[in-house]
Every structure is written in C-alpha cells, then in structure tokens.
Amino acid sequence: MVFEGLADKLQQTFKKLRGRGKLSEADVNEAMREVRMALLEADVNFKVVKDFISRIKERAVGQEVMESLTPGQYVVKIVNDELTNLMGGTQSRITISSKPPTVVMLVGLQGAGKTTTAGKLAHYLKKQNKRPLLVAADIYRPAAIKQLEVLGEQLEIPVFSLGDRENPVTIAQKAIQRALAYANDIVIIDTAGRLHINEELMQELKSVKQAVKPHEILLVVDSMTGQDAVTVAENFNQQLGLDGVILTKLDGDARGGAALSIKAVTGCPIKFAGMGEKLDALEPFHPDRMASRILGMGDVLSLIEKAQTAIDLEKAQEMEKKFRKEEFTLDDFLDQMEQVRKLGPLDQILGMLPGMGNLKKLQDVKIDEKEIKRIEAIIRSMTKKERKDPAIINGSRRKRIALGSGTRVQEVNKLLKQFTEARKMMKKLQEMKKSGKKNSGFRLPFMR
Incomplete structure (x- = not known):
C-alpha cells in the first residue's frame, strides 16, 4: 500500500477522533501531536510539518468544528483538504505544444530510474494517441543507450540514437529534426545523470535546454530517498527551472516524505508517479486522490480508470x-x-x-x-x-x-x-x- 506506515498511523489517530461525540481543544492538540510525529517519521520536511499542523489547528479549533454533529469527521476532512493542498491541490498535466513536437527533457541523478521512466512515459503518451520518439542522450553510460533501445523495441516506439560519440546537444537537435520528418509529436530526451549534482552535469543540461528549448523539464527522483529527493529537486530547480517531478518507486516502502514535501519546498508539482516495475506502471499524480488513499478513504476514480483500460x-x-x-x-x-x-x-x-x-x-x-x-x-x-x-x-x-x-x-x-x-x-x-x-x-x- 502507498505510504503504508504513515497511512496506518494517521488512520489510527483519526479513528479515535471519529468515535467521540464532541471535541475539545485538548483532543485536537493530542491528535495533532500524533500527526506531527507520524509525518516526521515519514521523513517529511520539518518546516513543512510545522506549517501543516499550524494550518490544521487554526481550522480545527474553530467554532464551526466544535459545534458540528460529527466533529471528528470534520477534522479528518480538514486534514484531507490540507494534505491535498500540500501535494499541489490539483493534477498538474504535461504542457502539450500547439506546434509539434512537444519536447520533454528528463533529468535526474543516476539510479533514480530515469531511462525506465522515459520508456514508461512514452508508453503512457502512446496510449493517449500520441506518437512519441525516445532520444538516447546519455552518452556516458553505454548501457543506458542499449536499455532505451530495448525498451523502445518492447513498446514499439522509435528510439533516436547516435551512439556515445556525438555530444548530447547535437543528439537532441538532430532528434527534433527526425521527429519533424517522421511526424512524431512528442520527443522524450533521456539525459545523462551523475551520482551527485556537479557543475559539469548542470552545464551540459543547461546547454541542451538552451539548444532545444524543451516545453517540459521533468526531474525523475526516487521517492524512497525521502528528504534527499527534496534536496535534489531544490538544486535542479534552482539551476534549470523545473516544470515538474516524476516520483519513482512510490509503490515500495516509501515513507512519504518526498511526495509530501517537494511541492511545498520547491514549488514544483508532481506530475507522475511510478507505481511498479512494469512498463504500464506510471500514473498521473492526483493530489486529492493520493490524500484520500493516505487517509483510508480510497481512490475509486483511479480504480475506475484502471478498470476501463484493463x-x-x-x-x-x-x-x-x-x-x-x-x-x-x-x-x-x-x-x-x-x-x-x-x-x-x-x-x-x-x-x-x-x-x-x-x-x-x-x-x-x-x-x-x-x-x-x-x-x-x-x-x-x-x-x-x-x-x-x-x-x-x-x-x-x-x-x-x-x-x-x-x-x-x-x-x-x-x-x-x-x-x-x-x-x-x-x-x-x-x-x-x-x-x-x-x-x-x-x-x-x-x-x-
């Protein structure tokens, strides 16, 4: 289950509140202490937790809640609203250019699952009746080029590659020419990563950005790295100006810190979430649905969408x-x-x-x-x-x-x-x- 540890703790806390006829300010304070501990244990940014709890308390101790017939449920509704806002409020979609091709540049550190995510994103867009072109621009890791070519073959999606001898800027530019010639309306550029952020990496990414002017720069981060993921997002955003984030491994034992902190700390919306290893396991990120799942309210809309496609x-x-x-x-x-x-x-x-x-x-x-x-x-x-x-x-x-x-x-x-x-x-x-x-x-x- 997504955020299993965090979800269990929050659901147990609110179960106590739901069972009470009336709530005192002391009841709310006790519940918020437990919520604070649960969020900190889930590796949510300390300042984000502080502001989050403050907003809930401000709303939860109001006269409207205290006089409600079901104050416990009302508090859960407030938490649900604030969790949704914390993760971005509404779904943030990819910008599709009115003049094809739309250029999407994937960036991130090594090990975050960038190349696999490029394949998953191409597969997702293909199902939306788009004609994606994958671009192998990671010239420092020959395995990345081969991996992308294998993914393209499996998904029946073309892959543009010039091997590891051309520089990434030339590869990206020629890929767009290829897309124009063959009517590919989405170009997904799989850029190189490093084990850590350094000047050489950023300079190369800035050069690619300047050369092809991508409509979307999406950062791929491993959600299991918690606050490290937020720090990485901050650095990439300052240097490149991100349009969004794709969280991988959200189906694993991720504590939730990255998903609950990234938007608040960086201002960058989460656009997609990797929910498994299969190539169709990439889902659009809906803050409201994710908040409902964390609080045990389910996510019937996503279930219906899954059923309709499967x-x-x-x-x-x-x-x-x-x-x-x-x-x-x-x-x-x-x-x-x-x-x-x-x-x-x-x-x-x-x-x-x-x-x-x-x-x-x-x-x-x-x-x-x-x-x-x-x-x-x-x-x-x-x-x-x-x-x-x-x-x-x-x-x-x-x-x-x-x-x-x-x-x-x-x-x-x-x-x-x-x-x-x-x-x-x-x-x-x-x-x-x-x-x-x-x-x-x-x-x-x-x-x-």
Whole structure:
C-alpha cells in the first residue's frame, strides 16, 4: 500500500477522533501531536510539518468544528483538504505544444530510474494517441543507450540514437529534426545523470535546454530517498527551472516524505508517479486522490480508470451472464485471472477501495505469481472438453494433466477442488446479491 506506515498511523489517530461525540481543544492538540510525529517519521520536511499542523489547528479549533454533529469527521476532512493542498491541490498535466513536437527533457541523478521512466512515459503518451520518439542522450553510460533501445523495441516506439560519440546537444537537435520528418509529436530526451549534482552535469543540461528549448523539464527522483529527493529537486530547480517531478518507486516502502514535501519546498508539482516495475506502471499524480488513499478513504476514480483500460467490458458482461447461468468454465477462470492481473497488484487495487486500506486482513492477502503460473500450466494442459466440464476429469486424466503441466497430481486435485468451491461461491454471491445479504468472503486459489 502507498505510504503504508504513515497511512496506518494517521488512520489510527483519526479513528479515535471519529468515535467521540464532541471535541475539545485538548483532543485536537493530542491528535495533532500524533500527526506531527507520524509525518516526521515519514521523513517529511520539518518546516513543512510545522506549517501543516499550524494550518490544521487554526481550522480545527474553530467554532464551526466544535459545534458540528460529527466533529471528528470534520477534522479528518480538514486534514484531507490540507494534505491535498500540500501535494499541489490539483493534477498538474504535461504542457502539450500547439506546434509539434512537444519536447520533454528528463533529468535526474543516476539510479533514480530515469531511462525506465522515459520508456514508461512514452508508453503512457502512446496510449493517449500520441506518437512519441525516445532520444538516447546519455552518452556516458553505454548501457543506458542499449536499455532505451530495448525498451523502445518492447513498446514499439522509435528510439533516436547516435551512439556515445556525438555530444548530447547535437543528439537532441538532430532528434527534433527526425521527429519533424517522421511526424512524431512528442520527443522524450533521456539525459545523462551523475551520482551527485556537479557543475559539469548542470552545464551540459543547461546547454541542451538552451539548444532545444524543451516545453517540459521533468526531474525523475526516487521517492524512497525521502528528504534527499527534496534536496535534489531544490538544486535542479534552482539551476534549470523545473516544470515538474516524476516520483519513482512510490509503490515500495516509501515513507512519504518526498511526495509530501517537494511541492511545498520547491514549488514544483508532481506530475507522475511510478507505481511498479512494469512498463504500464506510471500514473498521473492526483493530489486529492493520493490524500484520500493516505487517509483510508480510497481512490475509486483511479480504480475506475484502471478498470476501463484493463477490462474488456463485453467480456465482463458475458462473464456475468455465465455466473448467473452457472456456465463458468476453467477457460473463463483463466481469462478472469488475466483480467485481474492487468489491473496491477491486488493489495494496491484493494487499497483504492474506501475503508479497505487499513484492514489488517489485507496484509495476509498475497498474490503468489508462481502459483498463478502453475494454475495456468495445469489448465492449459487440459483438453477443451475438460476445461468446459471438469467433472469428466478422472484419475488417468489427472495424471496426464499433471505430466503435461510439470506438476503433481495432488496439485491438479487441489485446483479442481478450489475451482468447484469457487463456482459454488459465485452461485452463492448471485443469490446474496438478489437477497441483499453480505458476503462472508472467500479466497481464490492464487491468494495466500
């Protein structure tokens, strides 16, 4: 879950407030002490924390809150508002030039994930019906050029490279000429990084900026470095004038300090967040949605957007009909697993649902990728007839399936038993849906 440690502490603090009928100033002060500690532990800038707490206290001890029927909830709303403002208030988008190509220059230190982010950004823009061109301008790390070329091949996005003998300014200029000639409307320049900020690096980046006049200079920073990320952002912004920040590894055990401090300290908005290793794991950064996720209110809008891009609506409707008619087969089960995997890690998806982020039960739900592959192998080793009607799978068939999938008969038996139980549960869910009863919960075979 995003900012797991910080989110847990804040949600526990506000749970106490929600349970009280009336709030005194002492109650608010006690809650704010806990909030202050949680933010400092999350490596949020000290001055940012001080100002943040001050603004909340000023609003939370007002007459309007004290006389509210649900003062605890009102305080949570204030914190949600202030968290949203702290991270930028509203979504900040990439500036698209009215006269193509739009030039985006990615900058940052080595190890922040700049080259991979260039590929992810190109993939994201391609899905927005743009025609991106990736530019390999990191001439000091030959592996970076090769890495970008491999990414371009995987994503079917062109990569412009002149090797490591031309200087970055020439590469950037010729890349724009190439984009104009081949109608690429977005140019993403992957510039060189260093292990630390130095004059040589900055001078080179300034030269590229002066030569191609990028519409966007985006800094790629590792969110797990906390306050170091904020310091890096400050330095790059002073020297180059940043248009925004892309935070990588926000799905990891990032404490949250970078995301909650960067905008307040540097004035630079966070435009994207890396939420995983896959090439489609780059999301536009929405301050309001992120604040809601931190406070356990969910992020239904992002979940809907994920579902719209990952799930085939016609297939989903067809599957619902099969549930109702009890015609759900192992082929359908395989298809459902693939659709769910496209949405991303299950803990992230569940964390987007209101009230689910702080449920302790979720910490026990782990998706075992090896188990998924094993299940896929077993099902694909079956005949069409067996997938449609698992009841015909007798002892000899089970041995054949186990042999074909490289598994044991016991594992085939286990899957068939769990599938039968899941099908019964789906029938039960349909009945519950009609009667309005609540689901007691069940686990799919690949959940631990």
